[in-house]
């Protein structure tokens with residue numbers, strides 16, 4: 001058997017550098033647990049990079065993928081497919097009423113690129129407004145829309161026509177939201193920025209501004225969607241004053257680990273899209289579509305939205321015991337624990353105790369994006385361990 005060092009060396013020899021890796025060789029997963037090749041198990045409160053919404057290897061999802069793989073791995077949108085038809089119907093059925101059509105692609109960045117393109121097509125305008133602290137992906141248009149840390153710089157030369165406003169501040173938009181603007185796009189909860197939310201009135205004001213000025217409102221729900229906040233989507237939820245945007249983009253947990261992204265759009269947007277305006281070979285492939293349907297069914301069957309709300313409440317209550325946690329931001333299972341001091345050493349200490357959490361671009365914030373099935377006893381394990389590592 002290869003050791004951690006052998007595997008580390010091999011990956012580093014043959015793979016380009018990407019993320020800073022944790023010293024874990026992940027081999028197997030079950031629910032909220034990830035098992036390493038040396039037999040150790042980790043409580044995964046980062047949910048496989050916010051992807052394992054239904055938990056790792058949910059049996060209903062695994063079964064659906066297995067069964068589909070024995071029938072047809074793939075055919076593109078050049079043919080019809082019952083598997084795709086069912087996924088689209090299911091996804092639209094859980095979306096806010098005004099969002100009636102789906103477009104499938106393969107990732108979050110691609111969903112955002114297509115959302116911006118649809119907004120330009122629908123309005124005949126070019127400019128896009130996004131917010132300081134928002135993250136939208138790493139392809140050219142999406143990274144140009146990302147006013148967070150170094151990202152935009154990495155994407156030079158940027159796509160023209162991207163304007164920045166201040167998250168939560170409607171006044172910062174008034175001057176730039178003119179008749180050249182096609183869309184305003186935002187993460188309704190800014191995750192990477194350190195789990196930042198705005199007041200419900202901000203989302204309402206955005207909706208009104210977009211309506212007055214003929215601008216398309218896009219919610220990037222790559223992280224907040226598919227049950228993460230305890231509602232199916234942030235769109236339409238009370239946290240956002242019930243506001244429904246014209247487009248929602250999704251990815252991450254939508255396929256429980258099978259790569260898939262999607263845009264959900266209104267009839268008005270859909271009416272501007274003709275054959276061949278959008279497309280991608282793999283979008284809407286059968287394995288991904290089987291995974292989407294099974295993911296949404298698993299969330300329903302296991303009453304995960306209810307669980308998220310219950311366990312969030314419990315976790316917040318228990319976190320009051322930890323003096324070093326000065327604030328808990330976010331909603332549902334997208335939580336940012338703000339510490340008085342740097343969070344990175346706590347992230348490291350938790351990892352040594354076999355608990356995986358996430359950091360953020362705010363050095364004092366630790367992020368939790370656990371599977372939606374996280375139980376109270378697993379939350380207890382986390383809080384007790386956090387108490388232990390912050391006491392030292």
Ligand SMILES: Cc1ncc(COP(=O)(O)O)c(C=O)c1O
Nearest residue numbers: 107108109135136137222223251
């Ligand atoms: C809010 C948000 N939008 C878009 C993306 C990009 O998604 P992907 O990495 O699937 O391209 C991410 C990824 O972290 C994200 O968090």
